[in-house]
Amino acid sequence: MWNSLKTMWIIFLHMFRRRVTIQYPDEKPGIPPRWRGRIILSRDPDGEERCVACYLCAAACPVDCIALQATEDEHGRRYPEFFRINFSRCIFCGYCEEACPTDAIQLTPDFEIGEYDRKNLVYEKEDLLIDGPGKYPDYNFYRVAGLAIGSKNKGEAENEKPPVDPHSLLP
Amino acid sequence: MSELARNWLNIIVILIVVFSFAALLSWIERRLLGVWQDRYGPNRVGPFGVLQVVADAIKLLTKEDWVPPFADKAVFVLAPAIIFATTLFAFAVVPIAPGIGVADLNIGLLFFLAMSSLGVYSIVLGGWASNDKYSLLGSFRAAAQMLSYEVFMGLSLMGVVMLAGSFNLHDIVTAQEDLWFCVPQILGLMTFAVAGIAEARRLPFDLPEAENELVAGFHTEYSSMKFGLFFIGEYVGIILISAMMVTLFFGGWQGPLLPPLIWFLLKTSIIISCFILLRASLPRPRYDQLMAYGWKVMLPLTLVNLLLTGAIVLAWES
Numbered sequence: 297m298w299n300s301l302k303t304m305w306i307i308f309l310h311m312f313r314r315r316v317t318i319q320y321p322d323e324k325p326g327i328p329p330r331w332r333g334r335i336i337l338s339r340d341p342d343g344e345e346r347c348v349a350c351y352l353c354a355a356a357c358p359v360d361c362i363a364l365q366a367t368e369d370e371h372g373r374r375y376p377e378f379f380r381i382n383f384s385r386c387i388f389c390g391y392c393e394e395a396c397p398t399d400a401i402q403l404t405p406d407f408e409i410g411e412y413d414r415k416n417l418v419y420e421k422e423d424l425l426i427d428g429p430g431k432y433p434d435y436n437f438y439r440v441a442g443l444a445i446g447s448k449n450k451g452e453a454e455n456e457k458p459p460v461d462p463h464s465l466l467p
Numbered sequence: 468m469s470e471l472a473r474n475w476l477n478i479i480v481i482l483i484v485v486f487s488f489a490a491l492l493s494w495i496e497r498r499l500l501g502v503w504q505d506r507y508g509p510n511r512v513g514p515f516g517v518l519q520v521v522a523d524a525i526k527l528l529t530k531e532d533w534v535p536p537f538a539d540k541a542v543f544v545l546a547p548a549i550i551f552a553t554t555l556f557a558f559a560v561v562p563i564a565p566g567i568g569v570a571d572l573n574i575g576l577l578f579f580l581a582m583s584s585l586g587v588y589s590i591v592l593g594g595w596a597s598n599d600k601y602s603l604l605g606s607f608r609a610a611a612q613m614l615s616y617e618v619f620m621g622l623s624l625m626g627v628v629m630l631a632g633s634f635n636l637h638d639i640v641t642a643q644e645d646l647w648f649c650v651p652q653i654l655g656l657m658t659f660a661v662a663g664i665a666e667a668r669r670l671p672f673d674l675p676e677a678e679n680e681l682v683a684g685f686h687t688e689y690s691s692m693k694f695g696l697f698f699i700g701e702y703v704g705i706i707l708i709s710a711m712m713v714t715l716f717f718g719g720w721q722g723p724l725l726p727p728l729i730w731f732l733l734k735t736s737i738i739i740s741c742f743i744l745l746r747a748s749l750p751r752p753r754y755d756q757l758m759a760y761g762w763k764v765m766l767p768l769t770l771v772n773l774l775l776t777g778a779i780v781l782a783w784e785s
Contacts, residue, residue, distance in 0.1 A: 300748075300749055303748045303749065304744055304745065304748045304749070306748075307503050307744060307747050307748035308503065308744060310502075310503050310504065310505055311502050311503060313505050314505070315505055315506055315507055316505050316506060317506045317507050319507070
């Protein structure tokens with residue numbers, strides 16, 4: 297009996313405690329920067345698409361929600377012809393981000409992607425592509441990769457030595 | 468205004484007020500539970516979320532009103548009406564303030580006890596007509612619980628009757644002019660409170676419903692407004708028990724300064740809040756504990772109270 301009354305008193309005192317509820321639509325919750333939310337495709341600092349359409353994200357995706365088709369521009373630079381993520385399937389595991397060799401695909405702290413129509417959850421490339429470099433502001437894949445492309449020839453990438461003529465290495 | 472018109476007005480106003488207050492109580496309860504659990508409770512629909520009640524009502528009304536094919540149809544439909552009717556009938560004898568109240572029966576207390584006992588039929592019939600194991604278990608529990616708690620519920624009030632010398636609720640209230648019966652009848656108040664909670668099937672004693680063991684107990688199979696009737700019936704039951712506690716132990720409408728009606732509403736609201744606090748804080752006992760508590764603790768306690776009160780009243784008068 298005494299215990300019950302004490303319990304009731306303690307519960308009554310909870311009236312004056314701070315509320316733990318976040319009044320969500322009015323008051324936004326603080327989301328950590330590494331939160332795995334809506335997926336985006338980023339651009340490199342020069343404003344070009346980072347994605348090289350290697351299919352590694354699609355291969356890593358456990359629910360097969362990523363679809364893309366690779367193609368090449370006139371300089372031999374690969375890019376996706378289309379890039380489609382079905383967010384009604386996506387489980388936001390972040391494996392695509394981990395698999396991506398060029399840091400193109402990234403997960404953002406945005407979680408407000410609810411839709412009334414299911415087919416609106418299929419995001420095309422123009423929905424996914426953003427204008428900035430995302431989490432990695434300075435990284436440019438084609439500037440560090442030893443691939444001849446456009447005006448950049450072999451040996452002109454950052455920290456890359458000029459190519460060696462194998463015939464000159466003969467003893 | 469003629470006597471007849473006054474009576475009708477009384478009946479209609481009390482009916483509407485009780486009904487809407489019972490509906491509102493579902494929101495008040497959720498808000499208060501929220502407050503006591505460090506959250507807010509429903510606060511989105513309308514100012515402070517008051518219109519949540521309307522939203523819930525619309526939801527209930529638009530749900531499919533389903534009668535299971537294996538159920539006993541007539542009884543299944545009748546059961547929720549019984550509980551609603553009996554609790555509202557019992558309200559007829561509650562003296563809310565001088566001149567406000569439906570009936571001034573000279574056996575008002577007995578009428579209240581009779582009506583609250585009839586309420587158990589609703590639960591037993593509802594569980595039986597549902598023809599399903601959970602419902603049946605729930606209604607068995609309800610029957611056993613009601614039987615054992617009804618016994619000392621009546622007995623716990625007899626002390627009040629002895630002190631007031633009447634079964635008339637008006638007389639009982641006026642007899643508390645100098646001293647509220649919660650002082651001389653503290654044991655009676657305690658036992659009546661326990662019996663009242665059990666009678667209203669509120670949380671520490673909500674074994675007939677027991678969500679986590681029996682789904683929803685006796686109203687597992689009910690949907691739509693039939694479920695709504697059980698729900699409103701339960702809330703009217705809470706208001707009824709609180710109003711009876713005020714009438715019998717806390718001086719009814721009596722109090723200084725404020726008008727009688729305000730006093731009555733104020734006291735009733737406080738008791739209702741206590742009921743909700745009880746739900747927020749106490750766990751549900753095991754079934755055998757519940758029965759043992761009823762028969763081995765509460766019943767002897769009421770008998771002792773009855774004997775003591777009787778002896779003292781006798782000694783006083785001689």
